[in-house]
Amino acid sequence: MVxxxxxxxWRWPESIWVDESKNWQDAEVISCGxxxxxxxxxxxxxxxxxxxxxxxxxxxxxxAASAEKAVNAMLEKxxxxxxxxxxxxxxxxxxxxxxxxxxxxxxxxxxxGRGAVYVYGDKVRTVLDMGGQxxxxxxxxxxxxxxxxxxxxxCAAGTGRGIEVVCDLLSIPITEAGQLSLxxxxxxxxxxxxxxxxxKSEILGLIRKGWGKxxxxxxxxxxxxxxxxxxxxxxxxxxxxxxxxxxxxxxxVVKRIEDKLGxxxxxxxxxxxxxxxxxAALFGRALYIKSKK
Amino acid sequence: xxxxxxxxxxxxxxxxxxxxxxxVLSYVVxxxxxxxxxxxxxxxxxALKKAGVAREDIKKIVATGFGKISAPFADEELxxxxxxxxxxxxxxxxxxxxxxxxxxxxxxxxxxxNGNVxxxxxxxxCAAGAGSFVDxxxxxxxxxPEEFGQLALQATRAIPMNAQCVVFxxxxxxxxxxxxxxxxxxxxxxxxxxxxxxxxxxRRLDIQDDVLLIGGLAYDxxxxxxxxxxxxxxxxxxxxxxxxxxxxxxAALSAL
Numbered sequence: 001m002v003x004x005x006x007x008x009x010w011r012w013p014e015s016i017w018v019d020e021s022k023n024w025q026d027a028e029v030i031s032c033g034x035x036x037x038x039x040x041x042x043x044x045x046x047x048x049x050x051x052x053x054x055x056x057x058x059x060x061x062x063x064a065a066s067a068e069k070a071v072n073a074m075l076e077k078x079x080x081x082x083x084x085x086x087x088x089x090x091x092x093x094x095x096x097x098x099x100x101x102x103x104x105x106x107x108x109x110x111x112x113g114r115g116a117v118y119v120y121g122d123k124v125r126t127v128l129d130m131g132g133q134x135x136x137x138x139x140x141x142x143x144x145x146x147x148x149x150x151x152x153x154x155c156a157a158g159t160g161r162g163i164e165v166v167c168d169l170l171s172i173p174i175t176e177a178g179q180l181s182l183x184x185x186x187x188x189x190x191x192x193x194x195x196x197x198x199x200k201s202e203i204l205g206l207i208r209k210g211w212g213k214x215x216x217x218x219x220x221x222x223x224x225x226x227x228x229x230x231x232x233x234x235x236x237x238x239x240x241x242x243x244x245x246x247x248x249x250x251x252x253v254v255k256r257i258e259d260k261l262g263x264x265x266x267x268x269x270x271x272x273x274x275x276x277x278x279x280a281a282l283f284g285r286a287l288y289i290k291s292k293k
Numbered sequence: 294x295x296x297x298x299x300x301x302x303x304x305x306x307x308x309x310x311x312x313x314x315x316x317v318l319s320y321v322v323x324x325x326x327x328x329x330x331x332x333x334x335x336x337x338x339x340a341l342k343k344a345g346v347a348r349e350d351i352k353k354i355v356a357t358g359f360g361k362i363s364a365p366f367a368d369e370e371l372x373x374x375x376x377x378x379x380x381x382x383x384x385x386x387x388x389x390x391x392x393x394x395x396x397x398x399x400x401x402x403x404x405x406x407n408g409n410v411x412x413x414x415x416x417x418x419c420a421a422g423a424g425s426f427v428d429x430x431x432x433x434x435x436x437x438p439e440e441f442g443q444l445a446l447q448a449t450r451a452i453p454m455n456a457q458c459v460v461f462x463x464x465x466x467x468x469x470x471x472x473x474x475x476x477x478x479x480x481x482x483x484x485x486x487x488x489x490x491x492x493x494x495x496r497r498l499d500i501q502d503d504v505l506l507i508g509g510l511a512y513d514x515x516x517x518x519x520x521x522x523x524x525x526x527x528x529x530x531x532x533x534x535x536x537x538x539x540x541x542x543x544a545a546l547s548a549l
Contacts (some may be wrong), residue, residue, distance in 0.1 A: 038464075061471050133461060155419065165460060197420035197429060197459045198397055201303065208327045281454035 010164035010174050011058075012040075012246070015271075016077045018053040024081055027052075029288055032086045033280025035111065036067050036095035038162055038232060039132025040246060042277040043070040045078070045086065049119075049285050053078050054274055057058040059132075063095035071101075088284035088291075092276050094133065106283050108276050109138055109149050115279030116242050117144035120266045127240040128228065128257070129275070130247035135228060137235040144279070150235040155194070158227040160246045162196040163253075164275035168222050169200055170213050178252035181217035188215050190223035199223070217252060225256035232261065242266040294352035297340065298545030300376065300538075301325060301333050301356065301363035304396035304424070305509065307538050308336040310344040310351075311545035315383070319343035320538045329363035337366070353548040357540055365398070369472030371547050373540060374402050374413045379503045380543030382408030384531045389501040392520070392528075393540070394491055394510035396424040401495040414497040420459040424510045429459050430483050433466050434476050438513065441480055443514025449482035462486070480515055488519035503527050509534030 024030060035042045037059060044054040054073035055128035059066045075081050083101065091102035092111040099105070108129070116127040117140065127138040134153035140148055156162040167174045191199050191206075199220065206216050241263050247253050248265075249272070258264055270278070300307040304326045310318045321340040323344070325332050333356075341348055356367035357376035371379075373393075381391040382404055391402040399422050403412040411524060416422050420429070431441050452474065456462040469479050487510070495504075504526060510516050513529045520528045530536055 038461075061468050154457045156458045161460055161464075193418075195419050195459075197425050201397070201425075205327065 009167045009171055012174050014057045016055045016073050018074075018077045019051070022047060022050075022052055022262065023078050023095045024052060024078065024085070024180040029088075029285050030086050031281045031284035031288060032071070032089045033277040033284060034067050034089065034091045034099055034284070035072065035092060035108065035134050035178060035276035035280060036063055036093040036099060037276075038094045039164075040273065041066045041070045042274050043067070043074050044274055044277040045074060045081070046278070046281040046285060049282060051152065051270055051278065054271070056271070056273055059095070063098035064100055066095070066138075067091070067099040069085070087110045088288035090280040090284040090287070092280040104284070104287060106280060109136060109151075109278045110146055111279030111283065112136065112244055113138050113146040113279065114144035114282050115275035115277070116244055117142070118278050118282065119244065119268050119270045119272055119275050120240070120242040121269070123240045124266060126232070126241045128232060128241070128243045130158070130160065130228065130243060130245040130253070132246060135159055139235060140239065147274070148235055148246045150231055152231060156196040157194045158224050158231075162246065163224070163250065164199065165196055166203065166217075169203060170216060172213060172217070177217055178221070178250035180214050180251035181221045182255060184218045187222060188219040190226055191219045194223070194227060221250075221252040221256055224253055225260055228257055229260045237261055237263065239263055240266050242268070242272075244272045246273050248272040294350055295344070295346050296545050296548035297337065297354045298541040298543065299333055299337060299354060299356045299364045299367060300378075300544060300549060301329055301358040301360070301539040302395055305537055306332045306336045307541040308333075308340040309538060309541040309545045310340050311542070311549070313549065315546065315549065316538040317534065317542060320348065320541065322533065322535065322537060323467065325519045329359060332333055332367060333364035334366070334532070337364075349487050355544040355548040357544045369548070371544050374410060375399060376540035376543035377507060378402045378404055378408065378410040378543065379546045380539035380541070381507060383542055383546055384534060384539060385503060385505050385529060387503045388505040388529075390495065390498065390504045392491060392495050392504060392506050393507070394422075394424060394516075395508045395537075396428070397506070399423055399491050399494055401498050403501070412498050413496045416490070416494045417465065419490075420496040421457055421462075422487060422494065426459050426462070426483065426487050427513065429463060430466060433463060433470065434479060436476065442513040442515035444477045444480035445484045446518060447477040448475075449487060450478060452478050452482045454482045454486040481519070484513070484519040485523070486516040487516060492520065492523040500524065500526075502526060507528050507536045507539040509537045
């Protein structure tokens with residue numbers, strides 16, 4: 001019925017991890033956070049507020065099944081933990097309402113703020129979450145509490161989905177695109193259109209003009225960075241500044257945002273794509289402790 | 294002596310040869326492709342041939358759309374707003390509001406009873422209010438543009454399109470197909486979404502009858518239907534000439 005694309009250049013690697021040095025049976029509070037995004041789903045387990053295991057997978061056509069799949073993959077990796085062993089599960093993200101086994105749902109804004117402080121340390125004040133289908137600029141205090149935020153969720157410009165579309169068009173694996181875009185002698189002008197659909201036609205024109213893929217990616221990421229910086233400046237950027245979400249792994253975008261802001265983004269202590277799920281698990285821990293008092 | 298109007302658009306290039314008596318002698322529509330200059334040259338030659346007019350007999354050539362950058366042989370340029378207004382008034386003198394939806398742009402132009410442009414509104418930043426939306430969607434639905442328009446009329450209910458962006462709408466359409474929503478309903482939802490965007494541009498003007506829809510999307514009967522519903526009034530399309538040729542007619546008129 002639907003034409004399946006032969007090439008899958010957009011496909012980024014899924015990952016599952018567990019901290020073998022810890023024994024979950026020793027933990028007092030086992031909390032789980034699930035960030036069900038439009039493009040990717042992350043599940044994490046935290047033992048007394050410390051990261052223990054995670055799974056990062058692509059969201060399928062069914063939200064509930066995607067959440068289930070990520071949690072099961074993580075539990076399988078842990079080995080002997082059952083879902084019932086977890087004291088509290090919090091869902092967040094775009095599809096959070098469709099996680100049947102979550103005790104509570106919390107907005108991804110709150111979770112990314114909270115999670116960013118865990119991933120980047122308590123000095124972080126501005127969090128830029130660059131996800132699959134939206135873009136958020138969040139200001140937080142030292143505890144990760146959200147003070148202010150701005151969001152773009154109406155348009156694919158500056159989102160992960162937009163970057164996937166362009167990588168597919170150029171037949172470049174998405175994990176290599178960032179690095180490749182930095183291999184230009186001179187930074188080209190950004191592509192002139194904001195809209196990803198129009199950018200696609202513009203890029204086709206550049207290909208025909210004989211532009212190399214590095215240069216095209218540089219022009220596209222330059223435009224993405226401009227768009228993001230516009231949003232950041234509206235909310236007001238304060239150092240320290242951090243980027244979460246999938247695009248934080250794209251050095252081509254990150255570097256250009258840093259250059260435009262004249263600020264260096266903080267180095268993450270953990271995978272920055274996990275920030276939302278980590279925030280959710282931390283809220284889960286607090287909620288569980290509160291319920292026992 | 295006859296004149297010519299050339300409209301180079303992002304998708305199609307249109308040429309009109311017009312006699313001194315304002316009679317359209319010929320028109321040609323060609324895919325713009327990548328080499329604009331070559332296409333505009335070819336389309337012009339073909340239109341001359343169809344009209345039986347020699348190139349040296351053309352008194353003046355006026356270009357609109359991308360303009361002289363894409364048609365360097367033109368003598369003058371005309372804005373797309375003026376071209377749409379003049380052309381619309383020519384084909385339907387009772388027109389007071391022109392709505393043009395092209396492949397990458399849409400615009401609304403307000404006319405007075407003499408065909409003068411009184412006001413206009415534009416949108417060109419987003420594919421959601423332009424013909425590209427349809428091009429992106431028919432691939433997923435595996436239908437021709439004609440079938441796509443027809444399908445919308447067969448829908449028995451209106452389902453909302455949540456995505457505002459064409460890129461996100463693609464994923465939404467894929468999920469709708471997976472959940473076995475009939476193509477007719479999906480087609481109607483897409484047409485309604487485009488009409489919603491385009492109507493928002495038109496509403497920035499004080500809309501008055503008659504409303505004339507021009508540009509490539511005016512071929513799409515599903516879209517015409519959605520526009521009628523969205524605006525709550527009759528929406529006309531050009532009868533004598535293809536809807537995408539109207540601005541080129543406007544350009545030719547200004548060459549007289």
